[in-house]
Every structure is written in structure tokens, then in C-alpha cells.
Amino acid sequence: MSDTISVNGEQHSLPSDPRTSLLDFLRHDLGLTGTKKGCDHGQCGACTVIVNGIRINSCLTLAAMHDGDEITTIEGLGTPENPSALQKAFLEHDGFQCGYCTPGQICSATAMLQEIANNWPSDASESLEGEMAATGEEIRERMSGNLCRCGAYANIVAAISEVAEESA
Amino acid sequence: MRPFSYTRARTLDDAAQLTHDDTALAIAGGTNLLDLMKLQVETPETLADINRIGFGGIEDTDDGGLSIGALASNTETAVHPRVRSDYPVLARAILAGATQQLRNKATTGGNLCQRTRCFYFTNIDQPCNKREPGSGCGAIDGIAKLHAVLGTSDQCIATYPGDMAVALSALDAQVEIAKPGGDTRTVPVRDFHCLPGDTPWRENVLEEGELITAVALPAPVGGTQIYRKVRERSSYAFALVSVAAVVEIEHGKFTRADLAFGGLAHKPWHDPRIGEALIGKVPSEDLFDKAADILLEDARGFGENDFKIPLARRTLHAVLQNATEAAA
Numbered sequence: 001m002s003d004t005i006s007v008n009g010e011q012h013s014l015p016s017d018p019r020t021s022l023l024d025f026l027r028h029d030l031g032l033t034g035t036k037k038g039c040d041h042g043q044c045g046a047c048t049v050i051v052n053g054i055r056i057n058s059c060l061t062l063a064a065m066h067d068g069d070e071i072t073t074i075e076g077l078g079t080p081e082n083p084s085a086l087q088k089a090f091l092e093h094d095g096f097q098c099g100y101c102t103p104g105q106i107c108s109a110t111a112m113l114q115e116i117a118n119n120w121p122s123d124a125s126e127s128l129e130g131e132m133a134a135t136g137e138e139i140r141e142r143m144s145g146n147l148c149r150c151g152a153y154a155n156i157v158a159a160i161s162e163v164a165e166e167s168a
Numbered sequence: 169m170r171p172f173s174y175t176r177a178r179t180l181d182d183a184a185q186l187t188h189d190d191t192a193l194a195i196a197g198g199t200n201l202l203d204l205m206k207l208q209v210e211t212p213e214t215l216a217d218i219n220r221i222g223f224g225g226i227e228d229t230d231d232g233g234l235s236i237g238a239l240a241s242n243t244e245t246a247v248h249p250r251v252r253s254d255y256p257v258l259a260r261a262i263l264a265g266a267t268q269q270l271r272n273k274a275t276t277g278g279n280l281c282q283r284t285r286c287f288y289f290t291n292i293d294q295p296c297n298k299r300e301p302g303s304g305c306g307a308i309d310g311i312a313k314l315h316a317v318l319g320t321s322d323q324c325i326a327t328y329p330g331d332m333a334v335a336l337s338a339l340d341a342q343v344e345i346a347k348p349g350g351d352t353r354t355v356p357v358r359d360f361h362c363l364p365g366d367t368p369w370r371e372n373v374l375e376e377g378e379l380i381t382a383v384a385l386p387a388p389v390g391g392t393q394i395y396r397k398v399r400e401r402s403s404y405a406f407a408l409v410s411v412a413a414v415v416e417i418e419h420g421k422f423t424r425a426d427l428a429f430g431g432l433a434h435k436p437w438h439d440p441r442i443g444e445a446l447i448g449k450v451p452s453e454d455l456f457d458k459a460a461d462i463l464l465e466d467a468r469g470f471g472e473n474d475f476k477i478p479l480a481r482r483t484l485h486a487v488l489q490n491a492t493e494a495a496a
Contacts (some may be wrong), residue, residue, distance in 0.1 A: 061202070106270065128252040
């Protein structure tokens with residue numbers, strides 16, 4: 001049984017208590033507190049991280065199930081000195097108030113832009129096939145797993161739209 | 169969460185052996201199971217991680233259909249080129265459910281086995297015959313907005329909450345099941361889920377130690393495919409009513425009308441009499457009403473969910489109208 005997990009490029013041993021969620025492993029065992037615990041039931045998206053390029057709720061998966069996987073958290077996307085394009089855009093567009101949902105929003109949006117680049121459809125897509133575009137309607141649907149209790153949605157969509165346009 | 173031991177199954181045999189015990193459960197995506205374990209609705213002593221036993225592929229079948237592995241994620245299924253082109257009702261149903269994060273983890277097999285979202289089932293302080301046989305049903309005289317209007321019993325009025333299985337029912341997909349010891353059996357999706365009756369804890373026909381290995385879709389048919397989901401908000405909400413439709417109209421008459429309904433019962437609802445009433449007939453408001461009369465003949469509301477009966481009628485009308493327009 002392989003017992004390591006890669007987090008932001010660093011190898012770590014998996015926890016001994018199988019009950020440890022990936023979220024608790026990141027926060028408590030590794031001290032990566034950027035990933036947030038909101039509801040702990042997959043409803044709010046504050047715990048969103050990227051596993052092997054795919055975004056998931058880290059609260060609804062056990063760390064033990066991720067042997068050999070590569071995890072990227074908000075800490076792995078950029079630094080205060082060298083933020084990612086989305087991190088910069090969230091600052092410029094004031095895409096938050098309290099900031100608690102922000103790491104999840106940014107991890108989610110990072111993977112979402114890749115999904116659009118892959119031409120994966122969403123419930124908002126008129127056609128299931130062909131090229132997908134990051135319209136406001138698409139962004140709102142595709143980001144519906146990330147709640148913002150402060151209601152900064154308009155600025156979150158503006159921040160994501162800007163980065164989507166730049167990378168289009 | 170209660171303590172449990174965690175084991176990784178390496179093969180199907182491994183998984184069958186590890187789960188052949190009522191204190192053990194298989195875990196795949198985990199999005200539903202871990203949620204219920206945190207709530208102590210599920211308290212397994214052993215979790216068998218089946219993610220590495222294979223059965224994740226999506227492959228063409230010899231008869232022109234498509235086999236979707238039990239461990240394919242809902243996203244992998246929804247974005248598969250053949251699902252998008254040949255089985256759009258399935259792609260649409262999956263995309264209408266949950267969120268991208270959840271669909272990325274949720275699997276074909278797990279989604280079929282998804283538990284009800286009944287508030288009394290998920291709250292261990294409340295009575296629930298499904299969770300604790302004999303404790304009563306809180307929903308019958310309680311909060312029942314999401315609950316069933318078809319096929320209920322005096323034990324349970326919960327709904328099956330998923331979208332994917334509703335589309336699979338309309339498509340008449342087959343569930344492939346591995347039995348302990350190496351035998352297999354195949355069950356139509358339409359017969360996979362159970363009505364609550366006197367055994368509301370039994371939600372599907374899986375026996376102990378059995379595992380879903382794949383879902384097989386028949387060769388694609390022509391016509392129009394529609395998934396219409398009515399919910400309280402436009403994203404990330406369970407269906408109040410949903411309709412999956414595979415409809416063909418030739419020379420102005422229905423030649424195929426495979427319909428399945430979500431949000432109405434303890435299982436994706438399929439009534440063959442509806443298709444029979446439509447086939448050979450010219451689409452009209454009166455005909456749609458007749459179809460809705462058949463669907464809702466035995467419907468019974470429980471106060472808060474009374475609205476589902478007229479809503480199901482109107483949603484069915486809208487879908488048949490859209491299918492008629494698409495064929496024109």
C-alpha cells in the first residue's frame with residue numbers, strides 16, 4: 001500500500017486515523033489553513049481543492065483514499081509576491097468581503113477555466129457539443145458549488161470573466 | 169464520525185469479500201456516504217475502498233450501445249463524446265444535478281445507490297423507518313415538501329433524489345452486477361430501485377456482497393431527448409419534479425415515447441402505459457392530458473408536497489410540447 005500524497009509538489013505521509021478527511025489533513029496535519037471548512041458537508045465549496053487537475057470538495061473525501069494523488073491548494077496556486085492571475089483579479093475586482101470562501105472560489109475557478117478550455121458542457125450550455133465560452137451565465141452555473149455568504153458574487157464573476165477573457 | 173477500519177480492495181473479488189458483511193460498506197466517490205457517516209446515519213465498522221479495482225471505463229458495446237463503468241465519474245460520463253451525441257438526455261440529467269465538484273467525485277454505481285435526502289432520514293434525532301425500522305415516519309405528517317406522491321407506503325414517503333438514474337430509466341439501461349463468487353446478473357434500471365412498501369430500508373435490489381460493475385446503454389435511437397428538471401433554485405438543488413424523455417415522432421404521430429420521472433417516488437418512475445397511450449397518436453393537449461392522467465392516477469399528496477401533482481402534469485405537458493416542436 002502506497003502511503004504518500006503530494007501536496008503543492010511536496011510529498012507527505014498519509015494520516016494514521018482513516019477518519020481524517022482530506023480537508024482536515026491539509027489544515028491540521030500540514031498546517032495549510034488556506035483551505036477552509038465551511039459546512040463540512042459538500043454544500044458550500046469553501047474546501048475546494050484540485051486533485052490531479054480536477055476540483056473536488058476536500059471535506060467529502062478521506063485523505064487515506066488519496067495515496068499517490070497530487071493535490072493543489074490555494075497555497076500552491078500563488079504567493080502574495082507572485083499571485084496567480086485569478087488571485088490578482090479577485091483583489092482587483094474586490095471579489096470578496098470577509099474572504100472566507102475566497103480560497104475555495106479561486107481553486108474552483110482555476111479548475112473551471114480548464115473545464116471550459118476542454119469544452120466540457122454545463123447545465124447552462126445551449127449545446128452539449130462544440131466550443132464552450134465563459135459567459136456570465138456559464139460562470140454562474142459552473143461556480144454554483146461555491147457559496148459566498150457576503151454575496152460578493154457580482155465581483156467574483158467579474159474577476160473570473162477578466163481572467164477568462166485574457167486566456168481566451 | 170464513528171471509528172472504522174479502512175481497507176483498499178485490489179480486485180473485484182477482494183471487494184466482494186470485504187463487503188460481504190453487514191457492518192462493512194464499499195466506498196467509491198464517497199460524497200454521499202461520508203456525508204451520512206458524519207451525521208452518524210451510516211456507521212460502518214469497515215470501509216472497503218473500491219476505487220482501484222478497475223471498472224472505470226466507458227466503452228462501446230458489440231450491439232452499438234455504450235457500457236459505462238461503475239467507477240466512471242459523473243463528469244466523465246457527462247462529457248464523454250458518445251454520451252453527448254447519442255444519449256444527450258443522460259448528459260443533461262447529470263449536468264442538472266449537484267455541483268461540478270460533486271460530479272467530479274460521484275460515480276455511476278454510487279449515484280444509483282444514492283440515499284434519500286429526506287430530512288427525517290438524515291437527522292438521527294427524528295423517527296425514520298428507513299434508518300431505524302419501526303421508529304415511525306416523521307415526514308407523513310411533517311416536513312414533506314420534497315417527498316413522494318407516487319408509490320408511497322404508510323412506512324415511508326421518501327424520494328430517490330438522483331437525476332442520472334431518471335435518464336437511465338428513460339433509456340432503458342441495464343445495471344450489471346457482480347455477485348460474490350464470480351457470477352454476474354443484469355437488472356434493468358427500471359427494476360433496480362424498490363418501492364418502500366413494508367421494507368423502506370431496502371432501496372434497491374443489491375444483495376450483500378454484490379457490486380455494480382457497469383451500466384449498459386442500448387444502441388442509440390433517433391428522435392428527441394429532453395431532460396426537464398424543475399427545482400427551487402436554478403442550480404444545485406434536488407428535483408421537485410423532473411422528466412426524462414426519449415421521444416420520436418414520425419408522420420405527425422408518436423412512434424416512441426419512453427418517459428421517466430424524478431422527484432415523484434422512491435424510484436425513478438416509469439409507467440409503460442404512458443408510452444403505450446402516446447404511440448400512434450397525433451400530439452395534442454388532450455393527448456398530453458391523457459398521459460398525465462395515467463401518470464397521476466394514484467397520486468397522493470401529503471400536504472406540503474400536494475403541489476407536485478399539478479406540477480408533474482404541467483412539466484409532462486411542457487416536455488411533450490417541446491418534443492413535438494422539435495420534431496416539426
